[in-house]
Amino acid sequence: MKVTLDGVTKIFPPHSKKESPVTAVSNFNLEIPDGKLVALLGPSGCGKSTLLNIICGLESPTSGSVLFDQNDVTKLPPEKRGVGMVFQNYALYPHMSARKNILFPLGNLKGKAKLTKEEKNRRMLDAARIVQIENLLERKPGNMSGGQQQRVAIARALVKYPGILLLDEPLSNLDARLRLETREEIRRIQKNTGITTVFVTHDQEEAMSISDIIVLMKKGVFQQSGKPQNVYDNPANLFVAKFLGTPAINVFKGKIENAKVFIGDEPVADVPGCENRDVYVGIRPEGLIPDKNGPLTCSFKSIDVLGRDYMIVASHGAAETSVIRAITDSENKIEDNPETVRFSFKKNKFFVFDAKTEERIYLG
C-alpha cells in the first residue's frame, strides 16, 4: 500500500499554563511507495514517533491528511486502517506466551472476518515461521531475549496481514551484535513479505544499511528523502550532510570571495557562479587526500590503521570540531609524524553550504 502524507502538522497543546505548545511535526509532505522499506531518520525528539503514530492512527494530525493509496484515512481510527505496529519496547503482553501474543489480534476479528480455530493457528504458525520463532511459541516474553521478543512483536504485527508495517526504533533495545543481525532480519522479512514498511531510527548507519529510501527530519520538519547513497552523495543541507556518515563529515567555517572558496584565509577551491558570502565547507573524511601540494593545510595529530585503510587525525583553526578526520587507502602515504599535513579533495565529496540558510550551494 502506498502512503501519502499531505501537509501533516501536529501541535501538542501545553500541559500547563507555564508551557508553550510543542510543534512535533510541521507541514510534512511525503510519499512512501508501495512495497518499499523506508527509514524515518532524525535525532531524538524530532517527531519521528509522532509521525509514525499519525500514520497508524494513534495520534490525529492537527492539520493535513494521511492517504493510504487513494483513500483518505485521516479520520479513521487505528483498527480500521489495517496497519501492523511494533512498539519501541515491543509491548508484548507479559502474561501471555508468544503463541497467545501472536494469536491475540486474530481474536479481535468479528462477523465475516472471523476465523476458524484452524485458520487462526495456521496464520499464527506462518507468522512465527517468517520470523523464525517456531520453537519459542510457549515462552513468555519475560523468558525471551530482546531479539526474540522483537521477532514475536513483528509476528504479532504481521499475523493480521497488514497493508503497512510500522516499527518504532525496533533495534534500539538490542545489544550491538544483535542489532546487526536483527536489522538484516527485518530486511529479509520485508523482502519476503513485500509489505510496505516504515521504520523509525535515530541511527544513520542502521537506516543507510537496510532501507530502500531514507527520510530525514529535523525538529518536525522534512529535510530530504531518497535512496541512501543518493542522499549521502547529494545532501540538501548542512544538517543532512552532518547526520549521515561515520566518521562524520568535516565542517569548516569559510567564505566565498570572487568565485573562490576560502577555509580560514586559504583559498581552497574555485566555486564558479557563487556569490560572495559566508559559508560552511563540508568535506567527507574519504574526500580528504593527503597531498604535498594540496590547498588545505592542517596540523597533524595522529594516524590510525584501519586494516586496508588508515585514518589521519588532524586539526584546523577554522574547523567546527576540535579534530578533523581523513580516511584514505595506504597508497597515499605520508611521512612519519609531520608537523603539518596538506590535503587535496576528491570529487563529489566536497560541499559548500550557505552560512545562514545552511542550504547547499555547491557540490565539488
Next chain:
Amino acid sequence: MKKFGLKAWLYLLPAILFLVVFMVYPLIDVVIYSFEEGFTTTSQTATGVGIGNFSTVLRDPYFIQALKNTFVLVAITVPVSTGLALLISLGLSSIKKLREFFQTVYFLPYVTNTLAVGLVFMMLFNKNESSGSVGMINTFIRFFGGPTIDFINGPYWAKMLVLCLYTVWIVLPFKILILTSALASVKKDYYNAAKVDGTSKFRTFTHITLPMISPMLFYLFITGFIGAFKAYSDAVALFGTKLNEAGMNTIVGYVYDKLYGDSGGYPSYASAAALILFFIILTITVINLIVRNKLTYKGGGGRA
C-alpha cells in the same frame, strides 16, 4: 565477617526484645491458656489440661452466632468492596478533569474516625419514631410508600445489611487508592497495541487490564479477608458493646466479651476462640495464596 554479624545482632536487639516481650510471649501464653481447663480470672488455677475449652466454645450459641456473622461479613464485603473499588478506580482513571478532586473525595473516609462514621450511619438508618428523629434512609423509604425498617434494633438481615454497607464504606478508600495506582502502572503501550489491533474495550479489560493488575487484586483479597475476619470495632460503632444481645457479635467481639465483657473472666475460652480464628484465617490465606499462584501473572517484564 563474624564481627559484622555480631554488630548486626546488636542493632537488632531492641527490636527483638520488643517482639519477644509483646508478641512471642503473649502468643505462647494464649496457646497455654487455651488448653488449661477450668481456669478463670477469679480462680487463677487450672483444673486440668485438655481440649475442653475448645469444645465449650464451639458449643456456645453466642460463638456460633459470632462465627456465622463473621463469615457472612467476609463473604459479602470482601468481593463487594473489591469489585466496587475496581469500578470506581476504572472510572477515576478514565476521567481527566477533576480526577485529583475525586481521588481526594474517595480517600476522605480513610482518614475519618470509624466511630464518627458509625454515628453517621446510625443517624442515616435511624427509625426512632418517638424521638421524631427518623433517619434519611427511612424517610426515603417512607416517601416511596414503603414500611419503615429498624436497621439498628430490627431484623437480623437489616442489621447485617447496615454492617456490611458500613464495612464496605470503611475499606473502600484504601482499595481505591491501591487499584488506581495499579491501573496507572499498566503501560500505555499495551493499550495502544491493543487499539491498533482493534481490540474491543471489554476484551482489553478482561485480557490485558485484569491480568496486569491481578497481583494487586489478590493482595486486596488476602488483606481484605484477614481484615474482615478480624472485624469488631465496626459492629461496636453501629450496635454498641452489647453485641451478643443484638445478635451481631463477631469472633473478635466474642473474644473480648470472654475476657472483659459481662460474660467475661474466662481467658481460656477467649484464647480458644482466638486460636480457632487464627486457624480459620490461616486456612483461608493459604487457599488464597494457592489460587493466586495459579491465576496471576507474576510480573517481571522483558529483558533486553
